Amino acid sequence: MSQKVLSLLHEKSPYEGFPGDKVPYDPQGWGSDHPVFEREITRLKPSLIVEVGTWKGASALHMAKIARSLGIDCEIVCVDSFLGSREHWLVPRWKSELRLEHGQPQVYRQFLANVVHDGFEDIITPFSCTSSHAAKILAHHDVVSDIVYIDAGHEYRDVLYDIDLFWPIIRPGGVMIGDDFASYFPGVTRAVKEFGDTISVTPEIDGDKWILRKST
Numbered sequence: 658m659s660q661k662v663l664s665l666l667h668e669k670s671p672y673e674g675f676p677g678d679k680v681p682y683d684p685q686g687w688g689s690d691h692p693v694f695e696r697e698i699t700r701l702k703p704s705l706i707v708e709v710g711t712w713k714g715a716s717a718l719h720m721a722k723i724a725r726s727l728g729i730d731c732e733i734v735c736v737d738s739f740l741g742s743r744e745h746w747l748v749p750r751w752k753s754e755l756r757l758e759h760g761q762p763q764v765y766r767q768f769l770a771n772v773v774h775d776g777f778e779d780i781i782t783p784f785s786c787t788s789s790h791a792a793k794i795l796a797h798h799d800v801v802s803d804i805v806y807i808d809a810g811h812e813y814r815d816v817l818y819d820i821d822l823f824w825p826i827i828r829p830g831g832v833m834i835g836d837d838f839a840s841y842f843p844g845v846t847r848a849v850k851e852f853g854d855t856i857s858v859t860p861e862i863d864g865d866k867w868i869l870r871k872s873t
């Protein structure tokens with residue numbers, strides 16, 4: 658698709674007038690630089706990646722660095738409520754990372770600041786939205802993605818719903834990659850296996866990342 662998703666979602670750049678220099682750089686993430694990103698981006702040369710679950714942007718920044726180093730004209734759409742997941746609210750050390758102000762997490766500001774700090778405003782498009790609404794909005798705009806990275810909710814129903822809603826927007830030959838295929842997230846492993854069964858695709862597992870390939 659040649660039209661940027663940015664222009665479908667935003668009337669002006671979300672970075673316009675944002676005081677990125679007022680927020681210290683803090684791209685903390687989890688498994689955000691796994692080799693699967695470089696491998697699949699090098700292979701597919703994506704023009705569009707949709708990330709579902711961005712947090713402060715570590716994985717999106719990593720993918721943007723790879724795309725730029727390969728000279729690929731790629732847009733990365735970051736779908737996140739930027740309000741945190743169950744774990745962020747329940748595990749004390751993650752709760753402090755939400756940086757609540759008047760009861761509201763400030764994750765979005767941190768994410769924007771990190772993107773501005775690394776200079777990837779031209780690649781990374783923020784989409785501050787729930788995953789289910791975002792999938793339907795992207796489908797409404799006939800958005801087709803080369804890669805979808807799933808790393809939002811980690812409960813069984815959340816993961817299954819995200820996979821199911823985002824799978825149709827992947828182009829033939831594209832891939833869905835996901836995080837946390839591990840015993841400590843049984844909901845992820847169950848949802849990925851079940852969805853794989855329904856489409857007759859065996860998930861590839863690489864460390865704690867899972868990959869579902871769409872046939873051409």
Ligand SMILES: C[S@@+](CC[C@H](N)C(=O)[O-])C[C@H]1O[C@@H](n2cnc3c(N)ncnc32)[C@H](O)[C@@H]1O
Pocket residue numbers: 685686687688689709710711712713714715716717736737738739740741742764786787788789808809810
């Ligand atoms: C594990 S973090 C993402 C980490 C990121 N991919 C990285 O590697 O740095 C999960 C994120 O998913 C978001 N999230 C969870 N459930 C969501 C939902 N239903 N819709 C949108 N975002 C959601 C949370 O706000 C959180 O920022």
